[in-house]
Amino acid sequence: MLTREANERLTRVGPGTPMGTLLRRYWHPIAASVELEKQPVKKVRVLGEDLVLYRDRSGNLGLIDEPCPHRRVSMEDGIPEQEGLRCPYHGWLFNHEGRCLEQPAEPWNSTFKDRVFTKAYRAQELGGLVFAYLGPEPAPLLPRYDLLVWDNVVRHIGVSVVPCNWVQCMENSLDPVHVEYLHGKFMEYVWSRRGRTLPADGGVRMRHEKIAFDLFPYGMIKRRVVRGKSEEDDGWTVGHPVIFPNILRVGVGPCNYGFQYRTPIDDTHTYHVAYGVYRPGIPVSPQEFIPYYDIPMRTEDGQPNLEVILVQDYHAWMSQGPIAQRDKEHLGQTDIGVIMYRELLAEQTARVEQGQEPMGLIHDPGENECIALPQETMPYDVRLNSRLTPSYGGARWDGQEAKYSPIMDQVRELFAAADARTETGGLLPYPDSPRHPVGDRHRAVQLLAPG
Ligand code: FES
Ligand SMILES: [Fe+2]
Numbered sequence: 473m474l475t476r477e478a479n480e481r482l483t484r485v486g487p488g489t490p491m492g493t494l495l496r497r498y499w500h501p502i503a504a505s506v507e508l509e510k511q512p513v514k515k516v517r518v519l520g521e522d523l524v525l526y527r528d529r530s531g532n533l534g535l536i537d538e539p540c541p542h543r544r545v546s547m548e549d550g551i552p553e554q555e556g557l558r559c560p561y562h563g564w565l566f567n568h569e570g571r572c573l574e575q576p577a578e579p580w581n582s583t584f585k586d587r588v589f590t591k592a593y594r595a596q597e598l599g600g601l602v603f604a605y606l607g608p609e610p611a612p613l614l615p616r617y618d619l620l621v622w623d624n625v626v627r628h629i630g631v632s633v634v635p636c637n638w639v640q641c642m643e644n645s646l647d648p649v650h651v652e653y654l655h656g657k658f659m660e661y662v663w664s665r666r667g668r669t670l671p672a673d674g675g676v677r678m679r680h681e682k683i684a685f686d687l688f689p690y691g692m693i694k695r696r697v698v699r700g701k702s703e704e705d706d707g708w709t710v711g712h713p714v715i716f717p718n719i720l721r722v723g724v725g726p727c728n729y730g731f732q733y734r735t736p737i738d739d740t741h742t743y744h745v746a747y748g749v750y751r752p753g754i755p756v757s758p759q760e761f762i763p764y765y766d767i768p769m770r771t772e773d774g775q776p777n778l779e780v781i782l783v784q785d786y787h788a789w790m791s792q793g794p795i796a797q798r799d800k801e802h803l804g805q806t807d808i809g810v811i812m813y814r815e816l817l818a819e820q821t822a823r824v825e826q827g828q829e830p831m832g833l834i835h836d837p838g839e840n841e842c843i844a845l846p847q848e849t850m851p852y853d854v855r856l857n858s859r860l861t862p863s864y865g866g867a868r869w870d871g872q873e874a875k876y877s878p879i880m881d882q883v884r885e886l887f888a889a890a891d892a893r894t895e896t897g898g899l900l901p902y903p904d905s906p907r908h909p910v911g912d913r914h915r916a917v918q919l920l921a922p923g
Contacts, residue, residue: 474798474814482817483637483795485736486520490821495519496607497830498717499614500735501745502535502595503602504629504764513557515548518604520738525595525602528552534568535604537591541572547590566590600627600762601733601745612833613840617715619729619749621842624756624900626886628877629764630746632786638718638736639817640789640796641744645720645732646809648683648696649919651676654788655781659871662778674871676781684708684916685809688908690832691716692813693846695910699920706848710905713845716832717817726849726902727751727887740794746782746873750883752890753899767873782873805917812915847905 474482485492502516503525513526515538522538524547534557540547545561552558556567558574564585565574570592572585594605599620605611619627634641644650655676663670679699686693695711697703712721718736723729733745746767769786770777777783803811820830834840874880893899 473801473803476799478818479795479798481821482798482814483639484739485638486739490825491817492519494817494821494824494830495717495736496605497612497824497833498607499596499603499605499612500718501601501733502604502735502743504631504762505597505600505602506761506764508533508602509761512552513548513550515546516604517737517741518743519606519736521591521606523591523593523604524548524550524557525604526550526552526557528556528568529554532568533595533597533602534566535593535595536566536568536570540564540566541588541590542575564588566592568592568595599747600629600759600764601747610835612835613837615834615843616840617731617843618845618903619731619747622749622751622903623758624751624754626750626752626756626759626879626883627762628748628874628879629762630748630767630782630873630877631764632744632746632767632769633737634742634744634786634789635740635794636742636790636792637740637795638734638742640792641732641734641742641785642714642718642720643810643813644785644789645714646685646692646694646813647807648694648809649680649806650788652679654784659779659781659784662784666779668779670871679920681920681922682708682916682918683806683809684910684914685812686711686908686911686915687816687913688713688846688911690843690845691719692809692816693908694809695916706905710846710848710907712847714813715845716820716830721845721847723749723847727753729847744786748874748877750886751902752883752886753902754886754890754893755900756886763878765876765878767876779871780873780875781871806919808915808917812913844903844906846908849902849905 481490485495502518503514507514508527513524516523516525523535524538525535527533529552538546540559542564549560550557556565556573558565563576564572567573570590572588575585578584594611596603596614598614603614659675660670680696681699682697684695692714693711695708697708701707714720718734720732729749731747735743737743768777776787823830
């Protein structure tokens with residue numbers, strides 16, 4: 473448990489708060505690029521700040537304060553110009569650096585515009601997402617994580633706004649054992665209550681024998697031994713990471729991967745991006761646009777959408793309250809990952825307060841060509857047995873959020889084509905996953921007797 477004061481420090485993200493200051497040192501996704509094709513101006517709220525994201529007619533992105541500095545009309549209704557965004561009320565024009573370029577109605581010889589600025593932040597695109605940086609200069613590089621830059625893959629972006637504090641979402645990612653209940657026994661219960669039978673490969677039926685957590689340069693690695701596996705297997709030797717401070721890596725290599733980004737909208741809302749990547753193992757043409765789709769909290773008949781794994785998580789987080797009361801909780805030994813993550817957040821917050829740089833920032837372009845992250849892999853034959861259809865985190869059954877994606881038919885076709893090629897040989901090689909050794913901040917708990 474934490475004191476109320478520590479909980480405040482852990483969770484609050486607005487300007488000037490300790491955690492808000494730490495989070496402002498990192499890039500965060502705020503939109504899908506394709507959204508700006510339909511509507512070139514999007515109102516966004518990030519870390520408690522109301523902003524507008526726009527693409528001007530030169531194709532450049534801008535991210536500026538939502539109210540116009542003149543008389544506070546919303547720039548959400550602004551007109552994208554060749555350079556910058558023009559306020560709809562009196563036509564003041566602002567560029568992506570926040571400089572005022574024109575004030576059409578002011579006297580012809582006025583120099584007032586040269587003294588008017590609006591708040592402006594950096595925005596950059598990668599892998600179909602628009603990322604924002606709200607921190608001090610010099611900005612670190614926008615990290616080119618493997619899933620964002622690989623070729624021969626298909627991607628999609630599933631988006632939800634979850635009405636709770638971002639730390640609840642993240643703590644869930646350091647809590648491996650919840651999958652046994654929430655996505656196993658609870659899921660079975662929900663399906664049966666709704667008169668449905670969970671498919672044999674639906675839901676999670678693993679038992680954790682041992683869980684462990686390590687630091688690595690980009691965050692924390694989660695390791696586990698599940699019943700039937702050992703410390704020789706990928707789940708332990710490779711694991712998968714939480715990238716500090718707010719990204720979870722999901723999926724099961726070598727075919728199906730994802731990130732879950734948790735961008736704080738404000739203290740009590742989180743922009744959740746389920747970024748899905750499929751690698752069928754055959755050449756894939758680059759997508760013209762990476763599509764995005766909404767992941768609904770409720771089914772069409774108004775019930776909580778609890779048949780879908782990711783939405784089970786959303787509902788668990790939301791039900792903890794807008795900001796979980798950590799002064800009232802009772803942590804067990806299985807919560808060591810949660811505890812370690814909180815300690816890491818506190819430590820990195822203190823570093824920033826002392827004028828030091830927090831972990832994981834990237835400044836070297838050489839390091840940033842493609843940042844390979846650890847990812848446990850399914851044995852190849854398991855993939856073949858599933859007829860190359862991603863069964864976990866994928867497309868085969870309707871307990872996965874990907875069922876809402878507009879491109880799942882295309883994904884199935886690509887895997888069928890890869891399946892056909894398997895018989896004749898010639899699948900593309902899969903990337904090797906880096907392995908990080910067990911480190912000196914390793915923490916482990918043995919949950920079941922070995923064997
Ligand atoms: S309020 Fe924006 S130009 Fe006047
Ligand atoms: Fe979960």
